Amino acid sequence: MKPPYGILEGxxxxxxxxxxxxKLASLxxxxxxxxxxxxxxxxxxxxxxxxxxxxTPVLGEAKIGNIVFDHSWAEVDRKPFDVAIxxxxxxxxxxxxxxxxxxxxxxxxxxxxxxxxxxxxNVGEFAAAEHIRSISFIDYVDQFPGPPDFLTLLRKCIKAIx
Numbered sequence: 001m002k003p004p005y006g007i008l009e010g011x012x013x014x015x016x017x018x019x020x021x022x023k024l025a026s027l028x029x030x031x032x033x034x035x036x037x038x039x040x041x042x043x044x045x046x047x048x049x050x051x052x053x054x055x056t057p058v059l060g061e062a063k064i065g066n067i068v069f070d071h072s073w074a075e076v077d078r079k080p081f082d083v084a085i086x087x088x089x090x091x092x093x094x095x096x097x098x099x100x101x102x103x104x105x106x107x108x109x110x111x112x113x114x115x116x117x118x119x120x121x122n123v124g125e126f127a128a129a130e131h132i133r134s135i136s137f138i139d140y141v142d143q144f145p146g147p148p149d150f151l152t153l154l155r156k157c158i159k160a161i162x
Contacts, residue, residue, distance in 0.1 A: 017076075018102070020047045025083040025100040025107070037084035041072035044081055048074065055081075063116040064094055073117060079104040080117045 024043060028036055041057045048055035055074050062071035062085065073082035082101040088094050099108035106113045
C-alpha cells in the first residue's frame with residue numbers, strides 16, 4: 001500500500017503518521033493477518049503518541065451495511081485510523097475489498113469511508129470485547145489467539161513503525 005499522502009492535503013496529520021499507518025497496513029495486508037484490530041490499534045496509538053499526535057484507542061463497534069461487529073481503531077481528532085478493517089475475522093460475513101481508513105478516509109478511493117464507527121447495537125459488548133477491555137496489553141499479547149507466527153508478526157510491526 002502506498003502512503004496516503006494525497007489525503008493529507010489540508011489536514012493536520014503529518015507525513016510521519018502516514019508512513020507509520022502505511023507500513024502497518026502493508027504488513028497486515030501482506031501477512032493476511034485476520035482479526036488484528038486490537039493489536040494494530042494499540043500499535044498505532046503508541047506510535048502516534050510518540051510522534052506527538054493525541055491519539056485515543058477505541059474499542060467499540062463497526063458497521064458496514066447491515067453488519068455490526070465489535071472492533072478496535074485509533075482516533076485522532078475524532079477521526080478513525082483503522083488498518084485492520086481490511087482483514088476482519090473471516091466469520092464476520094463482510095464484503096471483500098474494504099480498504100484501510102486514514103483519518104476517516106478510504107485509502108483506495110480517497111473518499112469518506114463506508115465504515116461507520118461507534119456503538120450501533122443494543123446487545124452490549126461480546127464476551128471477547130469485555131475480556132480485552134479488562135486486561136493489559138502485555139496480558140493480551142500473551143493470550144492472543146492469532147496466527148502461529150504471531151510474535152514474529154508483532155516484532156515486524158514494531159520494527160516497521162519505529
